[in-house]
Each structure stands twice: as structure tokens, then as C-alpha cells.
Amino acid sequence: xxxxxxxxxxxxxxxxxxxxxxxxxxxxxxxxxxxxxxxxxxxxxxxxxxxxxxxxxxxxxxxxxxxxxxxxxxxxxxxxxxxxxxxxxxxxxxxxxxxxxxxxxxxxxxxxx
Amino acid sequence: xxxxxxxxxxxxxxxxxxxxxxxxxxxxxxxxxxxxxxxxxxxxxxxxxxxxxxxxxxxxxxxxxxxxxxxxxxxxxxxxxxxxxxxxxxxxxxxxxxxxxxxxxxxxxxxx
Numbered sequence: 001x002x003x004x005x006x007x008x009x010x011x012x013x014x015x016x017x018x019x020x021x022x023x024x025x026x027x028x029x030x031x032x033x034x035x036x037x038x039x040x041x042x043x044x045x046x047x048x049x050x051x052x053x054x055x056x057x058x059x060x061x062x063x064x065x066x067x068x069x070x071x072x073x074x075x076x077x078x079x080x081x082x083x084x085x086x087x088x089x090x091x092x093x094x095x096x097x098x099x100x101x102x103x104x105x106x107x108x109x110x111x112x113x
Numbered sequence: 114x115x116x117x118x119x120x121x122x123x124x125x126x127x128x129x130x131x132x133x134x135x136x137x138x139x140x141x142x143x144x145x146x147x148x149x150x151x152x153x154x155x156x157x158x159x160x161x162x163x164x165x166x167x168x169x170x171x172x173x174x175x176x177x178x179x180x181x182x183x184x185x186x187x188x189x190x191x192x193x194x195x196x197x198x199x200x201x202x203x204x205x206x207x208x209x210x211x212x213x214x215x216x217x218x219x220x221x222x223x224x225x
Contacts, residue, residue: 001172006155009153032212034212034213034214042218043203043216043217043218043219044156044203044216045216046213046214049212049213051212089155089156091156093212099144099146099161099163099207099209100146100158100161100171101158101214102158102172103148103155103156103157104155105153105154105155106153106155
């Protein structure tokens with residue numbers, strides 16, 4: 001089955017700096033890659049996603065890049081703010097019309113004011 | 114309001130006492146899924162359902178059962194809970210053909 005590795009497990013940045021979280025996946029059939037943000041005590045919330053026919057997607061301060069050849073994708077947050085502090089999860093589907101998502105183990109991002 | 118609900122939100126129980134965690138969605142989604150979240154392990158899928166009366170195992174199904182008799186409900190059943198099932202549980206749903214999964218608020222279960 002699919003295996004998703006996520007790095008780093010913790011990340012601290014100064015407010016205003018950029019943060020990058022990286023994930024690799026194993027199943028070349030995967031074609032959907034979402035990123036979820038989970039604040040303390042809350043449910044995961046989708047913040048951005050990308051499909052395999054796209055190399056990059058941006059939404060204001062958040063961007064995701066995908067390299068299908070290397071089987072890795074990354075989340076980029078620019079101009080970080082204290083409210084960006086949370087745990088971020090990447091995920092990959094199992095391809096071939098599967099709806100199953102395999103999640104990375106998460107990255108705890110701390111933005112220091 | 115479109116939402117996924119779970120009940121109870123918190124539960125403390127003892128080993129071996131059968132329990133059910135309910136999940137309900139009002140968005141007419143075909144797909145529903147259960148995950149457990151443990152520190153350092155992320156979210157792991159327990160069971161999922163593609164539609165009514167169609168269920169399948171995820172990555173960690175041992176010790177759990179599910180049923181999908183109605184489209185809106187997808188209960189998670191622990192016939193004989195054990196301490197290693199202490200976890201935070203999330204239900205999620207999505208519409209067939211679309212990618213985004215919507216998560217419920219979570220159920221924190223402690224098995225003593």
C-alpha cells in the first residue's frame with residue numbers, strides 16, 4: 001500500500017519567515033495530494049490540495065509543489081503569522097479511483113512572534 | 114449547516130465494555146471513513162465505506178467493526194475495547210467524484 005513520509009516533525013520559524021514541509025510517497029499511481037491543518041483540539045481542515053496533472057498551486061500565502069517523477073510534494077507558507085501555528089499533515093490517495101488517503105505523521109509548526 | 118457530527122465527543126470506559134461511536138453527515142455523501150489519531154503516528158484509517166452496505170478495511174481494522182445501513186450514518190463499534198484503543202477518533206465523509214474529505218469534530222476515547 002501507499003506509504004507517506006513527512007519531514008520535519010517539528011519546525012519553528014520567526015514570524016514573517018517562510019516555512020517548508022516536505023512529503024514523499026511510494027505509490028506512483030497516487031494522483032491526489034491534500035494538506036490539512038489541525039489546530040490544538042480541533043479537527044483537520046483542508047488548506048490546499050493538488051492533483052498529479054499540476055506541478056504547483058498557490059492560494060495567497062500557501063503554495064504546494066509536486067514532483068511526480070521524484071514522488072515528493074511540499075507545502076510552502078510565506079510571511080508566517082502566529083495563527084499559522086498548528087500541526088500540518090500531508091496525504092496521498094491510492095490512485096486508480098481509490099478514495100483512501102494515507103497520511104504523513106504530521107509536522108508541528110510553531111511561529112514565534 | 115453542512116456538517117459531520119460525532120457522538121460522544123469524550124468517553125472513558127473500561128476494558129471489555131462494548132461501545133459505539135456514532136457518525137452522521139447531512140451532505141448526502143456516499144463515502145465515509147473512520148480514522149484514529151495517535152501522537153507521532155498521524156491519522157490512520159480504520160474502515161471506510163463507499164456507499165450503503167459497502168464497507169472495507171483500512172490500515173488498522175483490528176478490534177473494530179462498522180456498519181452502513183443508511184447513507185448518513187456510519188457507526189464505529191468496539192465489541193471489546195482494550196487500552197491500546199485509547200485514541201482520538203475522527204469520522205470523515207466525501208462526495209463521490211470529488212476529492213475533499215470533511216472531518217467530524219473527533220471523539221476522544223480512553224479505555225482503562
